């Protein structure tokens with residue numbers, strides 16, 4: 262298994278083509294725009310070597326019996342599923358942000374069981390091929406981005422109906438060596454600091470969409486792959502420290518638009534090519550694993566927000582006010598409710614025909630739907646307690662300025678015993694963790710709320726519930 266610094270050094274050897282602010286990036290690893298995200302991902306590598314955390318962050322490979330990073334492991338039990346959630350919360354408590362490796366982790370698990378089922382049903386031979394790839398991932402401990410979301414153009418049209426066929430990734434050529442892909446994947450978490458990307462379809466397909474039903478693994482620096490880095494709300498603060506809020510690890514996962522300009526993929530790395538009947542299964546499998554995560558990672562991030570909010574209450578001299586204590590209680594209640602959902606969908610997991618374990622999809626979707634609301638409420642309560650200065654604070658440069666620094670120092674002080682700089686640091690942490698990109702991620706990451714509602718209705722078994730009511734009401738069943 263790689264250490265954090267080995268992971269960081271391995272990125273220097275890649276030729277990843279990244280653009281940001283209209284220019285090609287030549288110093289990705291040391292550039293302050295990317296480095297916080299790289300640091301956050303590096304924590305997942307370092308924690309695998311720490312005796313205190315290794316039980317959660319590592320696992321034993323069912324393929325080789327070797328100890329591997331849990332981020333490359335295929336869940337073999339409900340205990341594995343539960344440990345995944347505990348691991349995500351533990352790492353998020355340390356980073357206070359997204360550490361990016363769960364998307365690829367979920368892609369690996371989804372493809373493992375779905376390739377098995379595809380082979381059983383259609384007589385294809387993807388599962389063995391996928392296992393070879395998995396061995397490679399486990400042996401090299403590479404970071405794999407999960408690439409599902411297509412740009413999608415007109416959302417009312419199917420992939421094959423779009424005016425521009427590239428709005429969904431698709432196969433433009435097949436030959437004896439492999440396939441050639443065109444299109445793009447949007448909102449790609451951690452991709453510029455990953456080694457490979459796992460392409461998956463973003464929606465269920467019909468026979469007309471067959472060339473869009475494609476899953477495969479591609480190095481992020483393969484010829485024809487171009488990444489355009491997304492803007493974040495704290496971009497222009499990246500050269501300072503305090504104003505970033507979380508200077509070491511950043512906010513959210515460093516998302517990018519990844520363009521595929523006629524990218525060649527050898528057959529050894531192709532895990533679905535035209536089997537449109539299984540695109541929907543793959544999307545649902547991936548989405549449920551991914552929705553499982555949110556009570557873990559967002560639980561850990563919320564722990565930091567709660568801590569920051571309690572500190573600001575101390576610094577403002579309001580910690581003993583009953584409404585403040587009530588609001589902090591509510592924040593803890595919401596956080597633990599999210600966590601409980603993630604633990605529950607894991608504990609209720611079941612084996613798939615491949616032997617790999619899958620979460621309870623209904624509970625996983627409930628958890629993520631709660632995340633789309635509760636995180637906003639947690640952040641709202643944090644803003645309420647913190648006060649308006651989290652939005653109106655002068656900059657770090659003003660704090661350091663000989664002319665106005667003393668005024669900032671004097672007039673931004675809360676209780677006399679707490680240095681103004683500490684109060685400002687916590688306010689900036691709250692500002693960055695509770696606004697902009699961080700909030701939208703809770704809404705749309707792992708799918709927008711309606712995607713969860715569709716799954717909840719499908720899994721909710723209304724017919725069985727109607728039957729329960731009929732029995733108690735004494736209504737005989739119809740023939």
Ligand SMILES: Cc1cc2nc3c(=O)[nH]c(=O)nc-3n(C[C@H](O)[C@H](O)[C@H](O)COP(=O)(O)OP(=O)(O)OC[C@H]3O[C@@H](n4cnc5c(N)ncnc54)[C@H](O)[C@@H]3O)c2cc1C
Nearest residue numbers: 364407408409410416448449450702705706707708709711
């Ligand atoms: C911070 C962040 C990180 C992410 N990381 C990743 C990642 O690593 N990998 C990855 O693959 N994806 C990632 N995503 C993408 C995420 O899965 C998508 O944002 C999500 O699926 C929603 O897609 P969209 O953003 O295109 O929004 P849209 O699909 O445009 O949704 C906007 C609204 O339109 C509605 N809508 C959409 N289509 C229809 C329709 N046909 N009929 C009716 N209503 C419709 C939705 O329900 C929603 O209310 C990330 C997103 C964010 C914000």
